[in-house]
Amino acid sequence: xxxxxxxxxxxxxxxxxxxxxxxxxxxxxxxxxxxxxxxxxxxxxxxxxxxxxxxxxxxxxxxxxxxxxxxxxxxxxxxxxxxxxxxxxxxxxxxxxxxxxxxxxxxxxxxxxxxxxxxxxxxxxxxxxxxxxxxxxxxxxxxxxxxxxxxxxxxxxxxxxxxxxxxxxxxxxxxxxxxxxxxxxxxxxxxxxxxxxxxxx
Amino acid sequence: xxxxxxxxxxxxxxxxxxxxxxxxxxxxxxxxxxxxxxxxxxxxxxxxxxxxxxxxxxxxxxxxxxxxxxxxxxxxxxxxxxxxxxxxxxxxxxxxxxxxxxxxxxxxxxxxxxxxxxxxxxxxxxxxxxxxxxxxxxxxxxxxxxxxxxxxxxxxxxxxxxxxxxxxxxxxxxxxxxxxxxxxxxxxxxxxxxxxxxxxxxxxxxxxxxxxxxxxxxxxxxxxxxxxxxxxxxxxxxxxxxxxxxxxxxxxxxxxxxxxxxxxxxxxxxxxxxxxxxxxxxxxxxxxxxxxxxxxxxxxxxxxxxxxxxxxxxxxxxxxxxxxxxxxxxxxxxxxxxxxxxxxxxxxxxxxxxxxxxxxxxxxxxxxxxxxxxxxxx
Numbered sequence: 001x002x003x004x005x006x007x008x009x010x011x012x013x014x015x016x017x018x019x020x021x022x023x024x025x026x027x028x029x030x031x032x033x034x035x036x037x038x039x040x041x042x043x044x045x046x047x048x049x050x051x052x053x054x055x056x057x058x059x060x061x062x063x064x065x066x067x068x069x070x071x072x073x074x075x076x077x078x079x080x081x082x083x084x085x086x087x088x089x090x091x092x093x094x095x096x097x098x099x100x101x102x103x104x105x106x107x108x109x110x111x112x113x114x115x116x117x118x119x120x121x122x123x124x125x126x127x128x129x130x131x132x133x134x135x136x137x138x139x140x141x142x143x144x145x146x147x148x149x150x151x152x153x154x155x156x157x158x159x160x161x162x163x164x165x166x167x168x169x170x171x172x173x174x175x176x177x178x179x180x181x182x183x184x185x186x187x188x189x190x191x192x193x194x195x196x197x198x199x200x201x
Numbered sequence: 202x203x204x205x206x207x208x209x210x211x212x213x214x215x216x217x218x219x220x221x222x223x224x225x226x227x228x229x230x231x232x233x234x235x236x237x238x239x240x241x242x243x244x245x246x247x248x249x250x251x252x253x254x255x256x257x258x259x260x261x262x263x264x265x266x267x268x269x270x271x272x273x274x275x276x277x278x279x280x281x282x283x284x285x286x287x288x289x290x291x292x293x294x295x296x297x298x299x300x301x302x303x304x305x306x307x308x309x310x311x312x313x314x315x316x317x318x319x320x321x322x323x324x325x326x327x328x329x330x331x332x333x334x335x336x337x338x339x340x341x342x343x344x345x346x347x348x349x350x351x352x353x354x355x356x357x358x359x360x361x362x363x364x365x366x367x368x369x370x371x372x373x374x375x376x377x378x379x380x381x382x383x384x385x386x387x388x389x390x391x392x393x394x395x396x397x398x399x400x401x402x403x404x405x406x407x408x409x410x411x412x413x414x415x416x417x418x419x420x421x422x423x424x425x426x427x428x429x430x431x432x433x434x435x436x437x438x439x440x441x442x443x444x445x446x447x448x449x450x451x452x453x454x455x456x457x458x459x460x461x462x463x464x465x466x467x468x469x470x471x472x473x474x475x476x477x478x479x480x481x482x483x484x485x486x487x488x489x490x491x492x493x494x495x496x497x498x499x500x501x502x503x504x505x506x507x508x509x510x511x512x513x514x515x516x517x518x519x520x521x522x523x524x525x526x527x528x529x530x531x532x533x534x535x536x537x538x539x540x541x542x543x544x545x546x547x548x549x550x551x552x553x554x555x556x557x558x559x560x561x562x563x564x565x566x567x568x569x570x571x572x573x574x575x576x577x578x579x
């Protein structure tokens with residue numbers, strides 16, 4: 001509330017002039033008050049008669065050419081996108097040839113969810129758990145996308161879920177899961193197993 | 202007048218370069234870099250047999266350091282009966298086992314005194330202190346302290362793997378009661394200086410008190426429960442001690458642990474025929490939870506109950522008789538984990554929480570000048 005300095009009313013003025021001056025002052029005061037109230041309501045983005053600032057949106061293009069829109073504030077969770085936005089290079093669609101449309105849609109959904117305000121930690125945790133409750137191949141695609149776009153929270157979430165999934169597996173199962181060729185000679189493999197015998201029990 | 206010309210960074214060029222760089226990235230590369238450090242030591246040792254690349258990476262000190270930093274979940278408990286050897290209870294035997302759960306790789310029989318983030322501080326029969334990692338089987342001997350550490354001494358190992366410091370440094374804080382002088386002296390060993398020093402802050406208030414249980418180290422401070430109903434705290438950062446008063450009516454035989462991100466005191470009481478676990482939290486020790494365990498069996502069950510610790514910030518582990526039970530505080534889920542066959546009738550069993558970490562004791566600087574530390578290679 002701005003403080004208006006009220007000019008001293010001179011005692012020489014006639015009564016009517018004085019009343020007119022007080023009235024005009026009152027009008028000025030009330031106008032100031034209503035303006036400041038309106039400004040406050042615009043800032044808190046509740047319904048107001050003044051138009052609110054349009055939310056900035058970034059367009060992303062998947063490897064198949066499909067476009068997805070994401071609010072700038074949600075896109076800032078990706079360090080890669082943040083750099084582009086900071087340097088004003090995000091006005092045209094950003095091509096992401098490494099990410100398929102199906103995955104990009106989910107990544108956008110993740111960023112939007114995590115940019116929401118007022119979500120309590122417990123329900124966000126539950127939402128995250130559901131998000132990674134998908135097939136392995138999908139989680140791997142999420143990891144690659146999070147790694148490329150540098151989204152630390154998504155990378156942590158997906159990597160932890162993969163860690164929990166693989167920690168009880170045998171080496172053979174690991175090779176199958178990640179398509180790794182062993183390249184050990186039988187003697188080498190035997191030696192490694194022997195040195196770490198306790199880990200196989 | 203010097204004119205500084207700023208070269209405008211080319212973000213589009215950077216972006217394109219990034220696309221080209223990561224285009225060929227396969228899942229195995231990202232898993233190696235980001236997922237492996239999240240695994241417990243037993244799983245990692247098993248995965249050395251996956252392929253040559255993984256074997257080399259898992260055996261490297263870089264991974265060991267990263268894993269020590271990122272994997273800090275409790276894998277199990279070392280159990281020590283006074284006068285006997287120790288054994289290990291893993292929370293999940295397939296992924297959190299112990300290579301040598303009886304610590305036979307040490308030069309003689311030892312008592313486990315304190316555990317912190319995968320490092321163990323043990324004491325031999327001649328009272329010598331050692332630091333070891335039971336996964337890698339490396340150990341180092343500490344020089345002798347200046348004070349006599351009598352049987353009433355309690356210690357706390359303070360070890361936090363640091364992101365920026367490649368050499369692992371630790372401190373050992375000992376609260377030494379000096380009965381003649383009626384005070385408690387804090388003697389601290391630092392691996393950085395390789396020497397012991399006594400803190401200037403001496404505690405006179407707890408002269409004849411006895412310590413209960415084992416220390417809890419958290420966030421730069423060591424916490425010990427004292428039988429007169431307080432918690433003695435020594436803050437290593439400011440080199441001062443302080444005392445936290447426990448709430449009236451709380452049982453003094455509890456443990457200090459970390460739960461839901463804060464320091465908590467957990468005690469077990471008899472309430473009628475049942476058992477009640479009281480949890481107090483925060484610096485004011487406000488009552489946080491009360492868990493009732495109906496107990497149908499006759500006999501003095503309280504003597505059989507041992508609070509083991511809190512795992513993952515939310516799950517309380519309790520040993521009742523020889524049964525090990527887990528209770529998830531937030532969901533109320535209670536499970537029987539197994540049976541500790543070594544417990545028998547022992548009521549003085551100590552349980553020390555342990556993290557299955559690859560932390561490399563060998564990275565520590567030489568601690569003892571006059572004796573070479575022996576490195577036993579399996």
